[in-house]
Amino acid sequence: MVRHIVVTSVVDAITEDLREQVVNGELPPGSPLTELEISTRYEVARSSARAAIERLTSEKVLVRRNHKTARVVELGPDDVRDIYNTRIYLESEVLRRLAGLRRVPVSSRTANSEIAELWRGGSYQIVDPDMRFHTGLIDSVDSARTSAAYHSLAFEVKLCMAQLQGRQALSPQIIVAEHARILELIELGDADGAAAMLDEHLSRARELLVGSLGGTPGPEAEWPSSAAPGAPIREDAATALR
Amino acid sequence: MVRHIVVTSVVDAITEDLREQVVNGELPPGSPLTELEISTRYEVARSSARAAIERLTSEKVLVRRNHKTARVVELGPDDVRDIYNTRIYLESEVLRRLAGLRRVPVSSRTANSEIAELWRGGSYQIVDPDMRFHTGLIDSVDSARTSAAYHSLAFEVKLCMAQLQGRQALSPQIIVAEHARILELIELGDADGAAAMLDEHLSRARELLVGSLGGTPGPEAEWPSSAAPGAPIREDAATALR
DNA sequence: AGTTGTCTACTTGTCCGACAATATTGCCAC
DNA sequence: GTGGCAATATTGTCGGACAAGTAGACAACT
Incomplete structure (x- = not known):
């Protein structure tokens, strides 16, 4: 050994x-x-x-x-869209395979329980267990390169979160429910259903994030508490075109 | 401009x-x-x-x-399997999306014609246009990160080819036919069919490559010229866990 | 025999100091 | 202010230096 x-x-x-x-x-x-x-x-x-x-x-x-x-690095709305779309592409097919095997990774199940528990405890620091839910699915197909690609995307998501300084309106309740539904569909062997659910789940998260970053889709993006103190919000738009 | x-x-x-x-x-x-x-x-x-x-x-x-x-770097059978499986994961979902839009990228169509032409000309140097067929599909969804991930995999495939020094038994005839079928299924909007076809297509290529590299499927691996001199073949597996 | 210790040659990891090319900034004239 | 110029800051590359780690050979020891 x-x-x-x-x-x-x-x-x-x-x-x-x-x-x-x-x-x-x-x-x-x-x-x-x-x-x-x-x-x-x-x-x-x-x-x-x-x-x-x-x-x-x-x-x-x-x-x-x-x-x-x-x-x-500064990640703009376009980056967020790209990151999440790539996540969807990768994760959808993995989900289909898992559904074909009717195999639900334990790590994903426990991660989802963790989110539920944090929510009951009043905490909204669910980014980590949320990511573990998804990486649990990906890692279970046991492909080093697939995992590496996904983890790289997950890291970029973390960067986005850091950019948002904690404010972020994803409701843990909905997340937990959708996660649970995905696992259920995998267990039922419903590949299309699981893939569709995932698409919906990640697309919603994507639009929310894009909105928080001041993306175009919802033109009136609400800035809930305070415009980031001391952080020049807009100037980074220029860097998008290098 | x-x-x-x-x-x-x-x-x-x-x-x-x-x-x-x-x-x-x-x-x-x-x-x-x-x-x-x-x-x-x-x-x-x-x-x-x-x-x-x-x-x-x-x-x-x-x-x-x-x-x-x-x-x-030395890529072994396990690496090839991993590379191709990741390709399948990524490309399958992209194909489904394209089928949903019934959109066939022109670059892929022309790339496939190129292969056919090379074959008629008696050449077997089809690696490049073959890759262009696939990257054409991927790039058409216009996601920088998806493209980057796929191109990285394509590069590793090139490395494998270099390792094989040209000998390689993929029949251009079959390749062209399968590519054409994939495009056809996309046009018909048959997502499942296209994905299945792609899986078959890449899985065959994968097994062929694994075989050429002395993978387990054919347990008696032949080392035509020389067994890799002084190179512990397996050791890179350890790096997976850093 | 097989293990352990030592020596040597080679290579990497890190440091330092230097200088040209390029980028940024601040100032001056207009 | 705006354009242009000089001063400054920063990067890109160089060369040399030395400690530390690796590998192979060979001797010594049990």
Whole structure:
């Protein structure tokens, strides 16, 4: 039995830390990251800082063009649509296969219970278990590349959430019900039904997110509490066309 | 009308050149690439060579572990299965959508004609137009991320082909017929039929490839020329769990 | 024999300092 | 203000340096 240990290099550590800072909002979308700044912040050589930036750029956590300083990626309405559509494409067919086998992954079932429990507890921090519901479905077909692709999309969803700073109106009640219905349809072997339900489920989430980001579909997007304090909301639209 | 120009950096150029060498077989799977060697070959600083290697590693063209020299990736039977299954997952749902719209992308139709023509001309170099048939379908749904995911898979298929050095028994005749049938089913709006046809089509290709690589289905794997010299074939499975 | 220790050669990981090319900014003249 | 220019900031690349890790060979030990 082979056992694995991890030995993290300097670049690894910086990369992880920066990625973490991006997803939890400490580094808001659009913030610039210069090589010098990072190298001094972490007390490492500029080359190491540079390597970390390049990695995050290849992961699309940061964006950079020639001779310009890297910035935290900003995801607009078009990106959200694209992300969710790709999720739908990937997950639909996986669902059909699972329905064909009438196989319901336990991890998805437990994840959905978790959401229900959080909701009963009054919490709305359901992004994580919600994602686990979906990745549970995907991972159950046991394809490393399929999982990798989906997890990459899931990560981008997380970035969107970080961009929204918590405000987000997905009702846990509806989510739990739809998840449960999907699992039920899988158990019944109803591939078309499961796929249709998923489409509806993710499409709704997509439109909600697009709306929150100020997308076109619902032209009067309501800004519930406060326009993000200190965050230039609109300027990122320009970056959409690079 | 915006026009784009590309200004390639040293690292860009090296990365591209190396990637090209890998796909056309000049750098066979498993060959080691040390930073020093590359830096002297291209007459650049080691840091630049290193950056190129890191990029290709993140693209999975090369593989590397801590303190060990990078090698050209070797794709085994398990990888091929995984690649093709992921292709099937992605492409099936796209096909269903196209069937729903009864929309047949022209690029796919012309690509299939190209294969037919090459075949009539006695050529068996059909990998490229074959891929264009499929990417034509994918790209027509106009999702950048879906396309990116599929193109990444297509690239891995190319790597497999490079590994096989040309020998490959896919009959163009059957391919053309199946492609045509798929387009026909899309036109008829038969989503299930199109998806099923695609599954059959890609599954056959998958098994053929797996067989050529010495997969388990035909347990007696023949290593025509030489067994991969000094290359532990299985070890990459470990990297799945990082 | 088989295990363990040591040596050497090679390679990677990280640092430093340097400089040209390019981008950004601020200022000045108009 | 607007255009243009100079000063500044930042990236892209270089070369050299050294510690740390890997691999193979060979000797020593049990």
